[in-house]
Amino acid sequence: MRVANVLPRYLRRGGMIMLVALLPITANAETASEADADAVDESAAPASLLDERLEAASPRLARFYALHGGLPVWQDRAAVTTLVELLEALEGDGLDPADYRPERLAREAEAALDPAASEAARMRFDLDASRTLLDALTQLQRGRLDPRDVYPDWEIPVAPPRLDLVGIERAIADGDVETVLALARPEGEEYAGLKRALTRYRHIAGLGGWPMLPARQVPLRPGDVDEDVALLRRRLAMVGELEVMAADVTHYLPNHPDIALESPGQHRYDDTLAAAVRRFQRRHMLAEDGVIGPNTRAALNVPARGRIETLRANLERARWLSGKRSGWRLEVDLAGQRLDYHRPNGERWGARVIVGQPGRASPVLRSEITYLTLNPTWTVPPTIMREDVLPAVRRDLDYLAEHDMEAIDPQGRRLDPEAIDWQRPGAVMLRQRAGPRNPLGRLVLRFPNDHLVYLHDTPARGLFHRPQRALSSGCIRVENVAELTRLLIEDSGSRIALDRRIASGVTDNVSLARPVPLTLHYWTAEGEADGLASFRPDVYGRDAALIAALADAPAS
Structure with missing residues (x-):
C-alpha cells in the first residue's frame, strides 16, 4: 500500500496535524459529513485518499489519525484482532459488544485487507473501524445512552468525554487491549466495585444460578429443622457464604466440587446460617432478624440474571x-x-x-x-x-x-x-x-x-x-x-x-x-x-426503563 506521502501532504497543507491536535474532543456521534466522505472518487491517487476523507471528518477522528502520523491504523490483521478483542471485552463493563459489531468488522477486514481490494476500500474500512472504536470508548467513559432519553426529568448534565487519545493510540500500537479500556473507563472504586460484581454474578449465572426457595405460609426461623434449609444453604453458598455448607459424600456445590452439602445437620437452621442470612439482609436493606419471611424470600429468589441486569443498569448510571x-x-x-x-x-x-x-x-x-x-x-x-x-x-x-x-x-x-x-x-x-x-x-x-x-x-x-x-x-x-x-x-x-x-x-x-x-x-x-x-429496593421504579433502553439501543 502506498502511504508514505500522506504525512508530507498534511505538512504541506499548513501544519494540519498541529491544528487538529488542538481541536476539542466532542461527545457527539460522528457527523454526517464523515459518511459523505465515502463518496470520494476511487480513482484518486492512493496517497490522497485518507487525508481527503479526513478533511470531512470530525475533529476527534482527525486528531486520532494525526496522532498516528496521518497514516492508516487498521491495515494489518494483528491490529484488527486487537480492535475486535477490545470491542468484545466491553462486555465486562456491562456493555453489549454486539452494539459495536465486532464480527462485522472482522468480516469487512478480510475483504479490505485482501490484496485485490482497492485503496478506497482499505481507507473506507480504516475510517469505519476508527469511528467504531472512538464511539465505543466514548460510551464506555460517559454512557451508552443519553440519560434524558431514558428519564425526561434527568437534571444532571453528562460531562464531555476526555479521551486520552495519545495513550490510546500508543496502547493500540502495542496491542494492549486492557490499557486502552483502562484509559477510557470511569475512575473510582464505585465503578470498579460494580464491575467486579458483574463478573462474579455472571460466573454464578453461568453455573446455572442459585436454587429458588418455595413459597410457604410459615416463615423459616433460626432453630427450625426443615427441608428448605438445605436449599437456603445452597443459595447463600453460591454467593460465597461457604461456611454455611455442611459436609457429606453425596452432594456437592457445582463450583466447589471439594465441598459437600448433604449431612445429617443440613436441614437445621443453625447459628452459622442465621449469621449468613443477616449479612444477606443487611446487603439488601431488609430487617436483620435472620427470619426468612416474604421480603427476604423475594430477595433471595431474584434470579442471578436479574441481578446482572441491575448491575448493568448501575454501571450505566456510573458512566453518566x-x-x-x-x-x-x-x-x-x-x-x-x-x-x-x-x-x-x-x-x-x-x-x-x-x-x-x-x-x-x-x-x-x-x-x-x-x-x-x-x-x-x-x-x-x-x-x-x-x-x-x-x-x-x-x-x-x-x-x-x-x-x-x-x-x-x-x-x-x-x-x-x-x-x-x-x-x-x-x-x-x-x-x-x-x-x-x-x-x-x-x-x-x-x-x-x-x-x-x-x-x-x-x-x-x-x-x-x-x-x-x-x-x-x-x-x-x-x-x-x-x-x-x-x-x-x-x-x-x-x-x-x-x-x-x-x-x-x-x-x-x-x-x-x-x-x-x-x-x-x-x-x-x-x-x-x-x-x-x-x-437496594427500586423504590422509584427507575430500573426497568433503563434496562429496557439498554436492550433496545441501536447499534453504533
Missing part, C-alpha cells in the same frame, strides 16, 4: 455521573437512603437519610448547598397541603392549633382561620412555627433547585432505625444533621456560632462562605470489595 465526582462533595444515594460527605481532608462522613416516598420521589439533581436556615418555620408545600393537611383541617379546625400552624396570605400576613372557607381556601397558605414539633427540626441545609426540596433535621429520629426509609414528601431528612452542619461550616471556612444561634430560637438564614457541591443520585446496586454486591 463520571468525570466530575472527585474531591470535596456531599452525595445522597436516594435508593440506598444514605448520605456521604467527602471532606477536603480526605475523610468521609456518612449518615442515614429519609427520602421521598413512592409518588413523592426525591429528585435526582446536582446543586450546591449555599446557606442554612436555623430554627426554621415550615410553609406547607402545595402537594402536602392538598393531599394531607386540608382534609385534616376540614375535619377539625383545631388541627391548626394542635400542630402550631397559622394561616397566612401570599405576603406572609396572618389570617383568621375562622374567616376562611376551607372548602375553597384560594391562595391561603399554612405555616408551622419554629420549635421542637416543627417537621424541619432546628436546621435546614438549602440548595437551589426547582423542586423546593432541601436537607433538614427532624423531630422523628426513631425513623432512622428502619431498614427502608422512603417516607418523606420529597425533602431529605438527615440523621445527625447538626454534626454534618458543623463539618460543613468548618470545611467551608464559615464563621457561624451554630449552637448559640440555634439555642436563641430565632429563625435566621446564614450563608456559607463557600458553597458545598451536592449530588442527589440513585443507585440500586453497589459493589463490595469481595466481588459481592449490595442490592
Whole structure:
C-alpha cells in the first residue's frame, strides 16, 4: 500500500496535524459529513485518499489519525484482532459488544485487507473501524445512552468525554487491549466495585444460578429443622457464604466440587446460617432478624440474571455521573437512603437519610448547598397541603392549633382561620412555627433547585432505625444533621456560632462562605470489595426503563 506521502501532504497543507491536535474532543456521534466522505472518487491517487476523507471528518477522528502520523491504523490483521478483542471485552463493563459489531468488522477486514481490494476500500474500512472504536470508548467513559432519553426529568448534565487519545493510540500500537479500556473507563472504586460484581454474578449465572426457595405460609426461623434449609444453604453458598455448607459424600456445590452439602445437620437452621442470612439482609436493606419471611424470600429468589441486569443498569448510571465526582462533595444515594460527605481532608462522613416516598420521589439533581436556615418555620408545600393537611383541617379546625400552624396570605400576613372557607381556601397558605414539633427540626441545609426540596433535621429520629426509609414528601431528612452542619461550616471556612444561634430560637438564614457541591443520585446496586454486591429496593421504579433502553439501543 502506498502511504508514505500522506504525512508530507498534511505538512504541506499548513501544519494540519498541529491544528487538529488542538481541536476539542466532542461527545457527539460522528457527523454526517464523515459518511459523505465515502463518496470520494476511487480513482484518486492512493496517497490522497485518507487525508481527503479526513478533511470531512470530525475533529476527534482527525486528531486520532494525526496522532498516528496521518497514516492508516487498521491495515494489518494483528491490529484488527486487537480492535475486535477490545470491542468484545466491553462486555465486562456491562456493555453489549454486539452494539459495536465486532464480527462485522472482522468480516469487512478480510475483504479490505485482501490484496485485490482497492485503496478506497482499505481507507473506507480504516475510517469505519476508527469511528467504531472512538464511539465505543466514548460510551464506555460517559454512557451508552443519553440519560434524558431514558428519564425526561434527568437534571444532571453528562460531562464531555476526555479521551486520552495519545495513550490510546500508543496502547493500540502495542496491542494492549486492557490499557486502552483502562484509559477510557470511569475512575473510582464505585465503578470498579460494580464491575467486579458483574463478573462474579455472571460466573454464578453461568453455573446455572442459585436454587429458588418455595413459597410457604410459615416463615423459616433460626432453630427450625426443615427441608428448605438445605436449599437456603445452597443459595447463600453460591454467593460465597461457604461456611454455611455442611459436609457429606453425596452432594456437592457445582463450583466447589471439594465441598459437600448433604449431612445429617443440613436441614437445621443453625447459628452459622442465621449469621449468613443477616449479612444477606443487611446487603439488601431488609430487617436483620435472620427470619426468612416474604421480603427476604423475594430477595433471595431474584434470579442471578436479574441481578446482572441491575448491575448493568448501575454501571450505566456510573458512566453518566463520571468525570466530575472527585474531591470535596456531599452525595445522597436516594435508593440506598444514605448520605456521604467527602471532606477536603480526605475523610468521609456518612449518615442515614429519609427520602421521598413512592409518588413523592426525591429528585435526582446536582446543586450546591449555599446557606442554612436555623430554627426554621415550615410553609406547607402545595402537594402536602392538598393531599394531607386540608382534609385534616376540614375535619377539625383545631388541627391548626394542635400542630402550631397559622394561616397566612401570599405576603406572609396572618389570617383568621375562622374567616376562611376551607372548602375553597384560594391562595391561603399554612405555616408551622419554629420549635421542637416543627417537621424541619432546628436546621435546614438549602440548595437551589426547582423542586423546593432541601436537607433538614427532624423531630422523628426513631425513623432512622428502619431498614427502608422512603417516607418523606420529597425533602431529605438527615440523621445527625447538626454534626454534618458543623463539618460543613468548618470545611467551608464559615464563621457561624451554630449552637448559640440555634439555642436563641430565632429563625435566621446564614450563608456559607463557600458553597458545598451536592449530588442527589440513585443507585440500586453497589459493589463490595469481595466481588459481592449490595442490592437496594427500586423504590422509584427507575430500573426497568433503563434496562429496557439498554436492550433496545441501536447499534453504533
